[in-house]
Amino acid sequence: MAVVNDVKPRRPRRSKADIEEAIQKAATAQIKKKGFSLALVTDIVKRAKIEPIVFYNRYKNLDEFYDGFVKQYDYWLSDLIRSNAADPSTEEGLASLLEALFEKLLSDKIMTELLRWEITEGNHITERTARLRELHSMELINHFNDMFRDGDIDMVATSTLIVAGLYYMVLHKDRSTFGGIDINSPEGRGRIHAACRSVLSLFFRRIECDSRIDRIAERMRAEGIDEESIARCINAG
Secondary structure (H helix, E strand, O other): OOOOOOOOOOOOOOOHHHHHHHHHHHHHHHHHHHOOOOOOHHHHHHHHOOOHHHHHOOOOOHHHHHHHHHHHHOOHHHHHHHHOOOOOOOHHHHHHHHHHHHHHHHHOHHHHHHHHHHHHOOOHHHHHHHHHHHHHHHHHHHHHHHHOOOOOOOHHHHHHHHHHHHHHHHHHOOOOOEOOEOOOOHHHHHHHHHHHHHHHHHHHHHHHHHHHHHHHHHHHHHOOOOHHHHHHHHHHO
16 A cells, blocks of 8 residues: 655745745735835734735844845935936936936836825834935925025926826826826826926926126127116017
């Protein structure tokens, strides 16, 4: 009579690095599926094929795991700015940066879920990521303040509205169209890219116009024309 061997083969022993990689991959998959708020340790350990004790030997709780997990996204905005080849202080460079930001959010599900988590839940992790994102955008904001200091255009507020609109549309994209625009389609994304460029064009044309007026005024002064006449001519134009 044949002897049936009921002994299950042992799972190959994994290194600490292998286990950590499995946890990271499992967490990424669960966050993409359920978001940060609804992903559970039980889901992560099951997907990672480890026992719960293995997870808790590394992390006190899920919050501690998230604290380290999201740090890889702390510098995403400044990294995006640095990786953009065009100068963000120019019209083309800023348009290229906004397009890259939009496409990055559309393609990076974890970043989208992190933004969603920040909006829906306040904790030390979401507050830190929001503050760091603001911190790493300040260099560009200060540059815009300098560029538009002498004009009547609030470029910082305007670009903030554009970025906030891009954030919202990306977070909203699986619910319905917005303004009839479906950013899941190439046509919809193209319309958003074109709209951003149109708005930026208005502002940069205004800078060029103001600069040209200043040069004309300087030439008029050099010709001995009084300030009242210069102001009247400029305002009439």
